[in-house]
Amino acid sequence: MAIQLMQGNTAIGYGAIAAGCRFFAGYPITPSTEVAELMARELPRLGGKFIQMEDEIASMAAVIGASIGGLKSMTATSGPGFSLMQENIGYACMTEVPCVVVNVQRLGPSTGGPTSASQGDMLQARWGTHGDHQIIALSPVSVRQAFDLTVAAFNLSEKFRTPVLLMADEIIGHMREPVELPDFARVPRQDRIVCESPADYIPYRNAPGDVPPMANFGTGYRYHVTGLYHDPMGFPTSRLDEIDPWIERINRKFDDHLDEIILVDEDTMDGARLALVSYGASARSARHALKLARQKGMRISMLTLLTIWPFAEKAIERLAGQVDRILVPEMNRGQIALEVERIAGRNRVQRINRANGEMVTPQMILNAIEADL
Amino acid sequence: MMESVQSGKTEQATPPPKKAVRGQVFIYGKWCKGCHICVTFCPTGVLAMDGSGEHPLVAHPENCTACHFCDTHCPDLAIVVKRLKD
């Protein structure tokens, strides 16, 4: 594709299409609406399907229903809609249905600032739905990355049979950058494959790699899907000898494959005593501050989190072993900082926060760096 | 289990006329939960509760007219009625 000036939300839509998404159900909400509008226009041209549902709860439900029917499916929303979607996100976790949920975060809580940015939903991404569960969440730093991480989101969701959250923000969603997108036909796609015959199919068995192959409804595999705890056949159970192995498998599914799920961008400098850890739009400010600081001769490392959940514990441990202090700029009052503090130690971590809809600026970060050194 | 069958529609067990439709009733006790619906509503008194009061018996098979009330109203799908050829 030629280089073009592209909006982040547009890149998200194209990323979905390139990854093979052929179903979108959503509800308009600022600042994510452009994603829905692009999908409404483009999907029918590709033989895909778009529907605007009556609310976000229905949108999430329709996405799961379509995924079970065999279409790669997505929705896009912001804070208030994200809150509404939580119950059904948990349903997708429990039933292991692949899908992608885009949250273009805006200032909250509540109606908040619909056209202002934030990174205020990061802990909600991990724990918004009730019950013990795991989930994958990614955060893009640029328009090109919005495309790439949307593709990654689809592929991870299929590979691990899980919902994947794309935690963008109003800055990334609405900004425009020149990008050169790859040829969509060449973008790698993770597809569903079932090798067993319908007679042998066990929808939730303890498969090697802990991810049972997913059969689509209407293709000869007739099975039961439920949000209740279920046995390997998918039937409801309250037996501990069926619940316990399921819990173990569902956690191994993630814990044993963290190297495939956790994406980070490490920019380490020998002799650095201080590091920045950031993600999303805040990482843009951090990178600029890093550049300015290094120009002044300071030795600073930086870790950009592309995967936010599961958390990059090993990468943070490594970093904490190399430097004395870690600065965490975020557009909230300290959410991912809690994870960094947990691993590196509270007295070694400094938060640089802004939770009023404005970006943490490079100058704020530079001031903090200089005050420290 | 209920001790007596409540029925607002108790009818005498009347044998049907000679050339009417006949049926054969099959009951699967393993699925039956003893709700008494079949016994209460059978129009010709084919069924009756057994001694324990928990499951129905086919007490008067000769009265069955294959009306299919019992097998379409058994909530447990524990009854099948087959229409007999004359």
Place this chain on the structure above:
Amino acid sequence: MSTESHLVNEPETGMDPLPAEDWFESSETLQKLRKHKKFPTIWCSGCGIGIVMGALIRAIDHLGLDADNVALVSGIGCTARMPVYMDFNTLHTTHGRALAFATGLKIARPNLHVIAIMGDGDATAIGGNHFIHAARRNIGITTIIVNNNIYGMTGGQYSPTTPHDARATTAPYGNLEYPMPISELAITAGATYVARSTVYHAMELDKYIRDAIQKDGFSLVEAVSYCHTTYGRLNKLGTAADMLGAIKENSLSRQAFEKLTPQEQAMNAKVVRGVLHNIDTRVEFTRAYEKLVESLEQGVEN
């Protein structure tokens, strides 16, 4: 006389207990059930939900539908426990959201016969919004609502269809609210086929379910039932058999209703059974979308 499983056509048989596999074979319709699922069903002895399940499998059998092309979608509640017992593509979702999940599934696979199965609380309280929009959209989902006027699974709380003044666990002094007319709401919202019957009139249910499945739009069958263990006990309405008989007494056919005077009609408190609405003036949603896709393809070719 053995009270173990037995296949009897005579009293006093001494037959050995029959394995379940053989019982499934005893009729065509029973073969629609899931052979590896544990029976008997979870519902209370005498519950009308089992009667509706019988009507549904008879309807599917009568139509000769391919099991791989049938999907059952339910929410939460006693009625929602129905799909797991049947050998189709079955989806048991979150409370009130069956129609929304079913919408996604139907759009993804328009050739599936998608049947949503819900109780009165699931469909009209928490699911009310999805109910009216699925009807408005005229999406080709066959909807069966078992209306027993209560939240049975959770022990007997009042629902949007509990009669005024009736007792429930959350209306201990009598229900101050008035019931919602489910079928009438669906008609107003845009459903193209609406029929209502009762679990007493099981054969009628078969027919309406068949017609609803074959209808190419949003179709609703309201199946009036009873919950003798919660609602019945709290309102002193007797056994399952008593309540089943009362349902018959408390209903009348649409033909009979139309013969009443306007004044009698206005005072009518009985359940009116029949096909209440059947129109062909709207295109079903997935067909309309297919037309759109085709027209865009042609546009691209030109």
